[in-house]
Amino acid sequence: MIIAVDGPAxxxxxxVARALARHxxxxxxxxxxxxxxxxxxxxxxxxxxxxxxxxxxxxDFDELTLADPALRDDEVGQLASVVxxxxxxxxxxxxxxxxxANQPGGAVLDGRDIGTVxxxxxxxxxxxxxxxxxxxxxRHHELTERGREITYEQVLADIRARDxxxxxxxxxxxxxxxxxxxxxTSALTVEAATRRAIALVNGRLIGRxxxx
Numbered sequence: 001m002i003i004a005v006d007g008p009a010x011x012x013x014x015x016v017a018r019a020l021a022r023h024x025x026x027x028x029x030x031x032x033x034x035x036x037x038x039x040x041x042x043x044x045x046x047x048x049x050x051x052x053x054x055x056x057x058x059x060d061f062d063e064l065t066l067a068d069p070a071l072r073d074d075e076v077g078q079l080a081s082v083v084x085x086x087x088x089x090x091x092x093x094x095x096x097x098x099x100x101a102n103q104p105g106g107a108v109l110d111g112r113d114i115g116t117v118x119x120x121x122x123x124x125x126x127x128x129x130x131x132x133x134x135x136x137x138x139r140h141h142e143l144t145e146r147g148r149e150i151t152y153e154q155v156l157a158d159i160r161a162r163d164x165x166x167x168x169x170x171x172x173x174x175x176x177x178x179x180x181x182x183x184x185t186s187a188l189t190v191e192a193a194t195r196r197a198i199a200l201v202n203g204r205l206i207g208r209x210x211x212x
Contacts, residue, residue: 001026001106002121003201004114007128008174009077009162010135012185012193016128017110019194020201024108029100031111031118032080034093036071037061039079049079052086059092074143074150074158081162084112087171094118112166115177124204125180126197134186135159 003020007013014030021028039049041061047054070076083089094117101107101119109118115125130138136156143150166174176182181200185193 001123001205002101002119003106003108004119004122004125004177004180005108005110005128005197006112006114006116006126006174006176006180007110008112008135008166009081009159010139011128011130012138012188012190013110013126013128015190016126016183016185016193016197017108019190020197021108023194023198024201026106026108027100027103028108028110029097031093031097031109031114032077033066033071034096035080035084035089036076037065037068038083038089038093040065040068040071040076042083043076043079049082052088055083055086055089056092058083059089074139074148078158078162081165085165085169085171090171112174113172115180116175117172120177123208124201125177126183126200127176127180128183128185128193128197130184130186132156132159132163 001024005013005017018028038055038058038061041058042049042055045058047058049055097109097118101109115122133156136152136159139159140152140155143155181204183193183197183200188196
């Protein structure tokens, strides 16, 4: 069983995807970490994230990089949004994601193009969203908890800029798959969002079985 979870930054898609993986006992991949690893490598090597050739050079990162806590830094997230617009970067990471999705037993993957590009054949697809102000408040709280000095207004501007980049890129833009179930977490607690996500996935699975 493959479960695809897509959505914009700070929508709660990662939290939902991890909860689904635990509930259905499936491996989970945060595909955004792959792009963050590329971004982090670009930064570490002092390359230019806007140059596709530089970003491609950073795709050959060490697997241990994925466990580096620095990948969760907001600056790395911003750079990840920049390197992810390059078609050759997305192509370089495509097969890695496909292999994870198609492993025996299935998997849960979250990102921005899972249901549309990586696993269009997924058994269940969710598109997790929330309003930009809500997402900015969540991210601002997360950053200040880590000791980062940044204003809510800065975070909101970053969220909106990132949304624009992710939605406007020519290759695999952020978009809701036609057969994805929407899940708006704006007014939901983590527990409520998890319950709703499980119910949506179960509904899709039942629906698929009844039409098989």
